[in-house]
Amino acid sequence: MAAHLSYGRVNLNVLREAVRRELREFLDKCAGSKAIVWDEYLTGPFGLIAQYSLLKEHEVEKMFTLKGNRLPAADVKNIIFFVRPRLELMDIIAENVLSEDRRGPTRDFHILFVPRRSLLCEQRLKDLGVLGSFIHREEYSLDLIPFDGDLLSMESEGAFKECYLEGDQTSLYHAAKGLMTLQALYGTIPQIFGKGECARVRTGCFVVQVANMMIRMKREFTGSQNSIFPVFDNLLLLDRNVDLLTPLATQLTYEGLIDEIYGIQNSYVKLPPEKFAPKKQGDGGKDLPTEAKKLQLNSAEELYAEIRDKNFNAVGSVLSKKAKIISAAFEERHNAKTVGEIKQFVSQLPHMQAARGSLANHTSIAELIKDVTTSEDFFDKLTVEQEFMSGIDTDKVNNYIEDCIAQKHSLIKVLRLVCLQSVCNSGLKQKVLDYYKREILQTYGYEHILTLHNLEKAGLLKPQTGGRNNYPTIRKTLRLWMDDVNEQNPTDISYVYSGYAPLSVRLAQLLSRPGWRSIEEVLRILPGPHFEERQPLPTGLQKKRQPGENRVTLIFFLGGVTFAEIAALRFLSQLEDGGTEYVIATTKLMNGTSWIEALMEKPF
């Protein structure tokens, strides 16, 4: 059991247990001792499903990383490759198997494709003459991985790039499959809403495609009629392309900032160790740890659950309040006089010590973040971002961006800002765009022309067409910029960016109340069609909502979601009269930096 997965309205432990069961069943099929050869990319996501102990219970004795040439020696009966279905990985596997065959005593080879078996890959193995060496070739449909009680991610890094740049919709197919798995466990979702782009690909818009695939797959699976009472009331499919703006802005929630500055990978963050050195007297500062401090961040940690979604400016006061409570609790020991009282105190000790450790960690993290957020450059950057988002001076070359380029600040930072400006101006004037591009090529190198092309293809960077800037209309109608924002006790989602209300979340909010009909005009301006689809339910499964009972909406971000957006949705879930609670699913947990990075291309 993973406690943090079962606190929400929807118990995601059910999903986790289902995928764990599937894993165990596969491992047991390969009787005897085993070695697993890992596609390195998979180890992170797998860590959220099964620890090494589970593998060990099923006779996994060795683990290797998939590499060319020979496998390291291992005295096991089975060798199992856990891989994504990619051709280049098949070549490596074939190399491994062939050199193993030459080595002597034969082993049993197996392949587990994650998340899907691929005919293309099997054909490749066949061409390389090793297909017959595998006894079990199976798929492990690990599409949606539970990250937290209300959060699922496919952790598919390339999803956005593949869809928008390369016209490869594999990840959409996996998304649809993942939704089918969810429906198999949590019941058919009666109503589907969607908004997404109708683009280059003639077959139609991506979001509609996911919905279509789901409906198609449903027809395929009609054999096993779903008799589970539906847990979700709605599904909202949102294409990242509808809201290119939000990820480009710097997230200002606690979790968002940790991610912006240090990068959270599969719910883990690596931090500079200095701040975490054990403070002991007489240590004299020797033996400072050199290895990065690795921490897991999820709602299993009480304190983190409380502060993760707050605006960073509201975190300090919570931490100091907690510090007082904890030290008061430790002081209690002086009041404990009778044996009973002492016993009671001692029984609470482990919990108190954990709380103290957690507080110390987050105080250190907050200090690290504060060093960044109080720097002049951070302030300048934020000012420019907020100017753009509130519609100030978006149509001319920006001084700060110019200076950043001249001082060779990180290219990603520059690109994020230029793209933000472009999105907030519905494209840049040709002259401005060309100026930025030329500056970037001259300063960072001509090879980045490929990256610029990619950004243009994705629509993040573009010349304004028709000389019309739609952004102000969108901003005003959707109230994307709020001047009076309360960071301490927020009343609106705009607190997550200290003024800017994420467009994507605003769309979800307006869908729930009063409905999209009120914003038809803006929906037409935003890329892609919007639609509504019903999945009929047998009468026995139709839900009668109790008065005051909230709806549960599954919101699926195709192309990625940021922690700040998640925080905004959680804020809406917790509103007393909100009426809707959200469970969030995505192809990837991302931020502006990782997003731009994935779109960059280095030819050497």
Added chain:
Amino acid sequence: MDCYTANWNPLGDSAFYRKYELYSMDWDLKEELRDCLVAAAPYGGPIALLRNPWRKEKAASVRPVLDIYSASGMPLASLLEVLQNRVLDARIFHTEFGSGVAILTGAHRFTLSANVGDLKLRRMPEVPGLQSAPSCWTVLCQDRVAHILLAVGPDLYLLDHAACSAVTPPGLAPGVSSFLQMAVSFTYRHLALFTDTGYIWMGTASLKEKLCEFNCNIRAPPKQMVWCSRPRSKERAVVVAWERRLMVVGDAPESIQYKQLTIQVLLDRLVLRRLYPLAIQICEYLRLPEVQGVSRILAHWACYKVQQKDVSDEDVARAINQKLGDTPGVSYSDIAARAYGCGRTELAIKLLEYEPRSGEQVPLLLKMKRSKLALSKAIESGDTDLVFTVLLHLKNELNRGDFFMTLRNQPMALSLYRQFCKHQELETLKDLYNQDDNHQELGSFHIRASYAAEERIEGRVAALQTAADAFYKAKNEFAAKATEDQMRLLRLQRRLEDELGGQFLDLSLHDTVTTLILGGHNKRAEQLARDFRIPDKRLWWLKLTALADLEDWEELEKFSKSKKSPIGYLPFVEICMKQHNKYEAKKYASRVGPEQKVKALLLVGDVAQAADVAIEHRNEAELSLVLSHCTGATDGATADKIQRARAQAQKK
């Protein structure tokens, strides 16, 4: 009748049986039953009869005939026997996939087919050192895979498709020199072994657990050994039979699943006799779920229907669809495959139209050589792997021109194929772009080539020239010009390397100029900046940074005075402070414009003067900024001064 129980005979303590004829057999046998080899299916199933299999004198050309009768002796089918040479021994086994057969050949090798229906014999690996037939052997089925367990002398071997491994049953008594008999339970979950020491081992078929053992002290090989258990009792046991002795061994406490004649088997038998309406009535009466019941029978009916050669394709397809509709669990592709098997390709295609699962449609369409139809079906499904599979198939089937034309009409397939080429066949990628006149992508393609494929400078420049030409064709003036600039820069960098030494190639323009300044080649740096029209502001930043890096303070000062700085003088202050040179920093602080003056003065630590300027500006933000810097012991007076100024400002 005076006594109903008169013809009942006792069997054991609590059971009785009687014998009487229910019906007479319909068959008209010419041979005596004892001259035939007979096999009866369990639960009143069909009976197979092979006549005179032992008669040697028959001419070799006359192959024996196998007749199959229903339980009441109605002839069902008549087949020619399948001949397999040099069979020493064979075992039939039953799994969820059907009946399989395992064969021990004359060469002491095992071959196995999981389903006699398609008689695909798979050769199992060799058993090391097996020179004669094993003393006993059997088929084990675990996890849907059939293994062979065989005994050679004191050793047991487990044989699967990949390997032969020696196994030891846990807790086996010592002293065994040979296994005489083995038996597997009906469910394949239990195994019994009889050894030459008269010892019986009973355990799980996985050989992981022993259930019990027994020494019967009879060393003669038993004629038969089988697993049995009593209905509804949890006991299970092994019955061992010798010529004149029967023994029941067992005390295991776990329950054995009973396989009775299930309703499924009954339905199968009705279907085989084409009694479809009756079968459907039974399903409806029993309210069986559609998938297991009605749909399955309808599917069987449809498979029969497609064999009616006198009915037209249209009519058959329509009739089938009318009856089956969208009934869950019906596989139209299975029916289509049957139609194709009967040589009715057109009918198969019509039937496939009703198949909702593209994964099922596509392979059959490919098999029927309808690849283009397969492609559009694959695309519809959204399953990119399926699309790839069809594409690679098409690529081999069509000539290049036709293949490209097909792709052109299928944008989704085209993008996927481009991705494939990007990693696997770069040249083809270029051809694809050429075909589509996609000059923008061609340009990018040649840029990549100039970095990845070319090493010599001439080659790289040539690739860039091709790229620039493509960009012009794409009307992307900016990219074309930028590419030409890069060609110019590359040539120039090469010359710089020749003349000055050092590393210049692949530096950005900005870094090239910086490197020149750091190397003291200021003239050349100036020239380069002019040639490539580096904006003044950025050039100032560049020089400032480079000269500060060199700590060439004299040159920096000269530079600062060369003309009015387009970036102001605060950056000068900042960069000097960064290099910890307060002395130099102060020189520039005085030149900083009024807007940034306070910031500059604070940077060089002149809090008092900063306060004066802020007060002069009457700027509240500046005042509080200075106040926040009043931390030193000597700043008290300054702080007071600011507070006074503030108070005064408020009065007004």
